[in-house]
Amino acid sequence: MEKRDILSCSLQELESYFTQNGHPKFRAKQVFRWLHVDRVRDFEKMTNLSAQLRAQLDENFYITSLKIKKRLVSDLDNTVKYLYGLSDGEYIESVLMHYHYGNSLCISTQVGCKMGCRFCASTIAGYVRNLRPSEILEQIYMAEQDSGQAVSTVVLMGIGEPLDNFDHVLRFLDLLSSPEGHQMSLRHVTISTCGLVDKIYELAEKKLGITLTVSLHAPNDEIRSASMPVNRKWNIDQVLAACKYYAEKTGRRVSFEYALIRNVNDKEEHARQLLTRLKGMLCHVNLIPVNEVAERKSLYRTAPQANVRRFQEILQSGGINTTVRRTLGADINAACGQLRREEAGRERGCMLDENCGNHGYRIVT
Ligand code: SAH
Numbered sequence: 001m002e003k004r005d006i007l008s009c010s011l012q013e014l015e016s017y018f019t020q021n022g023h024p025k026f027r028a029k030q031v032f033r034w035l036h037v038d039r040v041r042d043f044e045k046m047t048n049l050s051a052q053l054r055a056q057l058d059e060n061f062y063i064t065s066l067k068i069k070k071r072l073v074s075d076l077d078n079t080v081k082y083l084y085g086l087s088d089g090e091y092i093e094s095v096l097m098h099y100h101y102g103n104s105l106c107i108s109t110q111v112g113c114k115m116g117c118r119f120c121a122s123t124i125a126g127y128v129r130n131l132r133p134s135e136i137l138e139q140i141y142m143a144e145q146d147s148g149q150a151v152s153t154v155v156l157m158g159i160g161e162p163l164d165n166f167d168h169v170l171r172f173l174d175l176l177s178s179p180e181g182h183q184m185s186l187r188h189v190t191i192s193t194c195g196l197v198d199k200i201y202e203l204a205e206k207k208l209g210i211t212l213t214v215s216l217h218a219p220n221d222e223i224r225s226a227s228m229p230v231n232r233k234w235n236i237d238q239v240l241a242a243c244k245y246y247a248e249k250t251g252r253r254v255s256f257e258y259a260l261i262r263n264v265n266d267k268e269e270h271a272r273q274l275l276t277r278l279k280g281m282l283c284h285v286n287l288i289p290v291n292e293v294a295e296r297k298s299l300y301r302t303a304p305q306a307n308v309r310r311f312q313e314i315l316q317s318g319g320i321n322t323t324v325r326r327t328l329g330a331d332i333n334a335a336c337g338q339l340r341r342e343e344a345g346r347e348r349g350c351m352l353d354e355n356c357g358n359h360g361y362r363i364v365t
Pocket residue numbers: 115117119120121156157158159160161162192193194195213214215257259288289290291292293355356357358
């Protein structure tokens with residue numbers, strides 16, 4: 001019999017396992033707490049279980065753990081970038097950022113990505129597999145253990161498309177917010193999507209209280225389709241309709257990511273087009289000067305500061321709440337490309353993306 005991933009199991013699943021195997025139901029809670037509160041990674045350490053039960057668990061389950069392969073700490077602001085190794089030799093990364101309100105962790109949901117956004121470095125390496133709920137969760141547990149600090153907000157903006165790994169992400173959210181586990185309020189969790197419209201509707205129905213962020217990056221379909229293949233399946237009108245539905249259904253305002261790319265989407269006319277589309281909507285726009293990806297440098301260059309400011313002014317004057325990100329951990333961001341190249345050269349199929357996500361950025365108004 002194949003061993004099961006116990007860290008991905010819900011409390012209810014563990015309860016069924018114990019009752020079906022002739023053990024009292026409360027054992028499930030004990031084991032769940034060992035895993036999610038005490039964070040032991042060895043059944044032998046679950047000292048309130050009999051040796052026989054520990055051996056049985058070891059026979060039927062395995063406990064997921066990640067290895068910190070590299071840790072880059074910014075000299076500028078103590079941002080920490082983790083390169084985690086998975087049990088099958090793949091890599092993912094997380095970034096721990098310190099803010100006045102607490103620590104925020106940006107985590108990955110897949111090894112690589114299928115979405116193919118042209119400005120995003122993870123496109124170049126392609127897609128390998130979904131992360132299991134335990135592997136998504138363990139990024140948080142490891143960062144907390146390593147830093148000795150609690151993570152108070154989590155953003156699913158690392159490698160991968162969270163809504164393309166929908167079921168595992170939902171289970172991850174369930175585990176993260178479990179009253180017997182980490183107990184994180186889902187109000188402190190943000191999911192970023194490139195715009196998988198069917199899943200946005202599905203997520204809205206769940207009314208989880210999470211913040212939804214949509215990577216828009218263009219004011220019209222022509223520009224968006226040229227850099228984001230997903231737009232050929234669901235265009236901007238369809239994405240915005242889904243976002244309106246999400247906001248109505250959940251009462252949460254939706255955020256839009258807009259990476260400003262020189263001569264592509266950074267002109268005044270683009271800001272005005274975007275304003276027309278978003279006017280009256282319960283939303284927020286994050287402007288990001290695009291991170292230049294070495295392989296795409298000739299196509300996607302960072303927009304000039306003046307264009308970023310002008311873009312923000314136009315949106316703000318139209319009543320759209322707009323922030324601009326500035327880099328955080330700029331020194332380790334630069335080193336990150338090297339990290340990936342080194343690891344990818346050494347080991348098969350490394351999917352580390354050096355520029356994807358919000359890594360190294362924080363929001364400032
Ligand atoms: N797949 C999800 C989440 C991961 S990407 C999504 O698309 O939202 C996280 C964010 O980083 C997205 O907004 C993505 O468009 C953005 N991004 C990717 N590459 C970037 C780059 N080179 N510069 C700036 N932002 C980038």
